Every structure is written in C-alpha cells, then in structure tokens.
C-alpha cells in the first residue's frame with residue numbers, strides 16, 4: 469500500500485531528536501525552530517518525559533473511560549493549578565480539531581443555538597463543525613459547509629458588535645492566529661467579545677491549540693487581556709508529540725452522562741505524557757523562559773535586512789519579509805539545516821521552537837538567518 473499523498477514533504481527523514489536538535493539517517497544535524505508545528509514544547513525526547521511515559525507503559529497504557537483513572541485526575545488537578553483556571557473542568561480528547569469540535573457542542577448544548585462568529589484568517593481544524601469555522605474554502609468539503617458561521621475581519625470591534633446577537637451560539641478566537649500568520653487578538657477585541665457574549669448569553673471560546681500551553685509567555689495568550697473565556701481548547705504542546713488534547717470548561721456548564729465522549733481520549737499513557745510536560749514546564753520555568761527568548765529573538769530579527777515586521781509573543785513569532793519566504797526557508801533548511809514554519813501568508817514565516825530553546829541555538833538561527841536575508845535582499849536590489 470502507498471501513502472495517500474496529501475502532504476508536501478521536506479526531503480528529510482529525521483530518525484533521532486533531542487532538545488531542539490534532529491538528526492537524519494546520514495547523521496546530519498538540524499536545528500528545530502518549528503517544533504513539528506508548535507507541538508514540541510519541552511524539547512524532543514526530554515529525559516523526564518521519556519522516563520514517565522516508559523514507567524506508565526510498564527504499568528498500564530490504556531483502559532477506556534469506563535473506569536476510575538487516577539492519572540487523568542492528577543493531570544486535571546495539576547493543569548488547573550498551573551494554567552490559571554483552577555475552577556474549570558477538563559474533558560480530554562485526542563487532537564485540536566476534536567477539542568474545538570467539543571467546544572462548539574458544549575456551547576450549543578448550553579444555549580440551544582447554532583450561529584458561530586469566527587474570524588477571517590482563522591484555523592480551527594479539519595473536522596465537520598470546526599472546518600466550517602475555518603477561513604479556508606479549499607479545505608471545506610460540501611458536506612462540511614454550513615450556514616451557521618459568520619466570518620468577521622480580525623480585531624474589527626465594530627464588525628464584532630454587529631455580528632453577535634441573541635442568535636449567537638459562540639464566538640471563537642485564537643489568541644494568536646497561527647496558520648493565519650501570527651496575528652494577535654487585541655485586548656480590546658477580547659474584552660468586547662466578553663462583554664457581548666455576556667450580554668447575549670453566547671459562549672466565548674479561546675482556541676488555544678497553538679498559542680496556549682506557555683507558548684505566548686503566559687500559560688494562555690488570552691490572559692494578556694485579563695479576559696476569562698468560557699471554554700478553552702488545548703492540544704499541540706500539551707503532549708510534546710504524544711497525541712493528547714483537552715477542553716477546559718467553565719463551571720457554569722453542567723455535565724451529563726453521555727454528553728461528550730471518546731475511546732482513546734485521556735488514556736493513561738496520554739495523561740502521563742501530559743503530566744510530564746507540565747512537570748518540566750514548572751521545573752524548568754519554561755513559560756518565563758519563552759517570554760524572554762521571544763523578546764530576544766523579536767528584537768534581533770526586527771533589525772535584520774529584508775524584515776518588514778515581527779508579530780507575536782513569546783516563542784510564537786510571525787516574521788514578515790519583503791520577499792516571499794519559501795526560498796528563504798528552503799535555504800535555511802537545505803543549506804543551514806534549520807527548520808522554520810510557513811503560514812497562509814506567503815510573506816510570513818513562522819517560528820515555533822520548543823519553549824526550552826537555548827540562547828546559543830537562537831544565536832545560531834540569527835546568524836544564519838542574517839546571512840540568508842543579506843543574500844536575498846542583495847539579489848532583489
């Protein structure tokens with residue numbers, strides 16, 4: 469059987485990884501400023517993570533959600549303490565799309581409505597409900613298309629005020645749009661969304677799949693605005709590569725048996741991985757580190773030739789170039805062996821390294837990036 473060919477592949481096959489480094493079959497070393505798409509939070513194969521997952525696997529790896537799972541309870545407890553929403557409840561699942569899909573369901577069960585307000589440039593996943601709320605018609609199949617989603621321009625307060633009404637089920641916002649090219653939702657936008665949702669009994673959802681889990685320099689990027697959403701979806705960095713996701717649910721939503729469910733979600737192994745991630749984030753103070761390293765990179769990159777601006781916070785940066793970024797990224801990868809990310813805007817390159825990125829590694833990136841940009845800017849001049 470061959471693979472269903474839906475991914476445009478870099479011609480590299482990593483076989484080993486550690487921290488912010490990867491190695492291919494020939495032993496060539498790569499620096500990872502992409503984190504496997506914002507997934508690697510504590511660094512590849514962190515020893516504590518490997519140990520915790522191995523120990524768990526030797527005890528019990530999986531049982532369905534029909535039994536008491538103390539590892540899931542321990543994770544909910546620790547996540548609540550660390551993330552700043554200790555009174556929320558946790559529902560566990562397997563991917564970012566599933567977390568958002570469940571967010572829309574919880575919201576709709578709550579107020580009995582269907583209309584969703586989403587933002588232009590958004591990405592919320594590829595499953596039925598959330599792909600309809602994703603601003604990319606190319607990935608919305610006819611069966612996914614529905615009449616319930618209203619898209620408004622990013623950070624447009626007047627459009628938000630016009631869109632949210634007594635029919636609105638939920639407003640869904642990425643604190644920093646990832647795929648869209650790292651656009652930060654303004655404090656005023658969050659605060660207006662909160663006020664309007666309260667006024668109309670609509671539900672405010674923070675899609676924190678990419679910008680959450682410390683990547684912004686706070687646990688959640690909505691925390692910069694002082695706003696408390698009703699539902700928060702998490703995935704990516706939560707498991708450092710282990711497929712695990714969750715929905716954090718405000719106490720005003722009352723659970724009912726059978727309301728949500730999953731076979732694999734919240735299994736012992738996934739919870740051990742997620743606990744290991746939180747333990748390392750705490751022990752190594754990685755959220756403060758991400759804030760510092762993000763500022764360091766942002767300041768340095770802003771002064772580079774050919775850079776228009778740098779958007780974002782912490783270690784989620786959108787570097788806007790004067791030229792399309794594909795040639796720059798290819799040269800960084802194939803000549804200097806550095807992974808970076810793209811976005812839906814061809815001029816915006818994304819940096820999504822591990823939160824544990826070392827300053828020495830940031831400096832290597834900065835040195836090589838300068839070389840590449842000097843060359844490309846000279847070629848255009």
Ligand code: PLP
Pocket residue numbers: 563564565566568591592593594642646647675676677678679703704
């Ligand atoms: N939401 C956001 C903001 C994302 O960036 C992504 C994935 O890139 C998703 C949801 C979907 O997550 P998954 O690919 O795990 O389904």
